[in-house]
Amino acid sequence: MYGYAMNKKDLQDRLRRIEGQVRGVQRMVEDDKYCIDILTQLNSVTAAIRAVGIGLLDGHVRHCVRESIESGEGDEKIQELVAAVARFAGK
Amino acid sequence: MYGYAMNKKDLQDRLRRIEGQVRGVQRMVEDDKYCIDILTQLNSVTAAIRAVGIGLLDGHVRHCVRESIESGEGDEKIQELVAAVARFAGK
């Protein structure tokens, strides 16, 4: 019962599109496409994944984090959130 | 009156160290040090800046965002937070 800011259908659509992009990259490798073009395609996969991640974080803050703060116990959720942002922000 | 999770003194110490690192890089360039070594040094500046950014976000969520949620008006703050995370996570 987690609330993603992108709704579940949106998320799934985006993930299916990402899956398709990854298959497209496989075909590019199969067809010996030019490395730089494959790399460009990989960048757009990464950007699409990042957008999904931001959507998830958005929903997470709007729902889980907000609710735990409203019920007076946000500390742990906030700590977990910031750690997740640190990993997501790369590292 | 914003509360940074790293306290103000911590933050300032880190920022001064970052300033010192940047001056160190200037000396490396001045002394014609090897590019790859300079690049390594730049990476550690970036990592130090990222750590400050995470500390700021941490304080921001713990204070501003939490308080605005507690007073029943978190929406705008949450939206602003997620946009900031998206930019910080690098775009």
Place this chain on the structure above:
Amino acid sequence: MYGYAMNKKDLQDRLRRIEGQVRGVQRMVEDDKYCIDILTQLNSVTAAIRAVGIGLLDGHVRHCVRESIESGEGDEKIQELVAAVARFAGK
């Protein structure tokens, strides 16, 4: 006839594994898994994609860029390479 440093089979194996990871994320969303866990999984997809990108860049420099330098016409390839690194390094 491009030479990837990871050989073609390696690359394809990795890309298929990435495709599988993306499908795994779809199942996590389907099953209403916890946002932070999904995000962790997305981070590992991103890391896997980055590894493929590095493998591609490696092969590209070892083959295309090297050969164009050896034949005395590296300028354009070098410019293209650095632009690709800039985009890959995330802008």
Place this chain on the structure above:
Amino acid sequence: MYGYAMNKKDLQDRLRRIEGQVRGVQRMVEDDKYCIDILTQLNSVTAAIRAVGIGLLDGHVRHCVRESIESGEGDEKIQELVAAVARFAGK
């Protein structure tokens, strides 16, 4: 005697500007500016550092890497370059 693609003066000017930006962030913290605004400023420091890094890589490929390839011993330089790109691209 390393050749940076940005010339030495360019690099130093940029690094001095970055140093000034970092001092600006210190003043923002000193003056209790809003966290999100400080974070925005940090992002622009990071972007400026990244631009310097790209300039360094550019010069490195155009000079060191190219010359070592031309003299028939590019292998080690290429390996070092790709490792540096991997770290620069974040990890």
